[in-house]
Amino acid sequence: MSPQAGRRTTLADVAERAGVSKAAVSMILNNRPGSRLSADAFERVRRAAAELNYRPNPAALALRRGRTRAIGFISDRVTLTREASDLLGGALGVAKAHDHTVLISETNGEEGALAEAFETMIDHRVDGILIGLLGARMIDLPETDIKVPVVIVNGRSSADHPSVLPDEHAAGYAVARRLIEAGHRRIGMIGDLPDDVLTNPRRSATIGLRFAGIAEAFAEAGLAPERVEIEDWNPQFGYDAARRMLDRRPDLTAILAANDAVAFGTAQVLSERGLRIPDDVSLISFDDEVLASYMRPGLTTARLPYPEIGAIGAEMVLGARELCHELVPMPLIERESIRRL
Numbered sequence: 001m002s003p004q005a006g007r008r009t010t011l012a013d014v015a016e017r018a019g020v021s022k023a024a025v026s027m028i029l030n031n032r033p034g035s036r037l038s039a040d041a042f043e044r045v046r047r048a049a050a051e052l053n054y055r056p057n058p059a060a061l062a063l064r065r066g067r068t069r070a071i072g073f074i075s076d077r078v079t080l081t082r083e084a085s086d087l088l089g090g091a092l093g094v095a096k097a098h099d100h101t102v103l104i105s106e107t108n109g110e111e112g113a114l115a116e117a118f119e120t121m122i123d124h125r126v127d128g129i130l131i132g133l134l135g136a137r138m139i140d141l142p143e144t145d146i147k148v149p150v151v152i153v154n155g156r157s158s159a160d161h162p163s164v165l166p167d168e169h170a171a172g173y174a175v176a177r178r179l180i181e182a183g184h185r186r187i188g189m190i191g192d193l194p195d196d197v198l199t200n201p202r203r204s205a206t207i208g209l210r211f212a213g214i215a216e217a218f219a220e221a222g223l224a225p226e227r228v229e230i231e232d233w234n235p236q237f238g239y240d241a242a243r244r245m246l247d248r249r250p251d252l253t254a255i256l257a258a259n260d261a262v263a264f265g266t267a268q269v270l271s272e273r274g275l276r277i278p279d280d281v282s283l284i285s286f287d288d289e290v291l292a293s294y295m296r297p298g299l300t301t302a303r304l305p306y307p308e309i310g311a312i313g314a315e316m317v318l319g320a321r322e323l324c325h326e327l328v329p330m331p332l333i334e335r336e337s338i339r340r341l
Helices: 011-018 022-029 039-051 058-065 082-097 113-123 168-181 207-220 235-248 260-272 290-294 306-317
Strands: 070-075 101-106 129-132 150-153 163-166 187-192 226-229 254-257 282-287 300-303 325-328
Touching: 011 022, 011 039, 022 039, 070 082, 070 113, 082 101, 082 129, 082 306, 101 113, 113 129, 129 306, 150 306, 163 168, 163 306, 168 207, 168 254, 168 282, 168 300, 187 207, 187 235, 187 260, 226 235, 235 254, 235 260, 254 260, 260 282, 260 290, 306 325
Parallel strands: 070 101, 070 129, 129 150, 150 163, 163 325, 187 226, 187 254, 254 282, 282 300
Antiparallel strands: none
16 A cells, blocks of 8 residues: 555555564664564565655654754855855765755844844754854854854854854965065055954954964064055955055065955056066965956965865864864965066
8 A cells, every 4th residue: 555645655654565563664774673573574674665765754853863964054145155155065065974954044134133043043953053154253142052062154252152264364474475485575565454453353353363474474574564554355445555555665576465356456556557467566365256366367365265164164063073263274376476586
């Protein structure tokens, strides 16, 4: 006898088809055979399960095991941003390797949305929660009695939850050293931000570290680069800042831009003034946005490792890695924008 059309096949259906008890079906399909079950019973149960297209009920399994084999991923925005989609992509790969699914929620920056998303994940009894942030910063998480791991990826929490962040200090040091080791001494730096951004973790948990690494490398080399403060890291502000800098210091041989968008605006100014990259002025940056590889010549830049950050966070919530605060290296992507003097 077959189950009714549209109804999910149950253990009872398999048991009836195979001519054994429900307990026997459960033991066989869950690889917990009893000593009195014959090889023929094994074969009949597996054949019946295949014929009836039996699939375990995930809700029932979760109740028995106390685990849903799902983790939650909450982000400001998932669908429209490279950062969140890369974080999510890294988490999805790890979840799949551990036979878990990922439940996704967006807050869209709306007040109270994070607490609501958090409660939704708890209601679904996920095995762990990832909070993926756009623009690494410190956040407050809602108070809850949840007992599963909560990990912040690309950010920190005021309650000191485990976190995964890019190693911005090391990246800042490496980017500055790249210019120094190429022989540059007349260097401009575009992208200084106001102190309240650099020192306030609720504005940014990492940018101050990026600048600290840059400063350390220049101090070791006894260099004081020409600096221009900027209101925001976008091409237009980068363009305006580069014009001011080159008006003051037309003798610069290299420019360090705070991010790829600023570098793009800087490159436009260099082109307008007949200065070639890297023959006349070398250019280096951070983030490795898509435009960095499409610039001509290609832009040398330190890559933000969003997929790796998401993957490590997922490993933490799944128990495959120690819960801690982890920094992920930002590899320097070498292209053609730096000349050795």
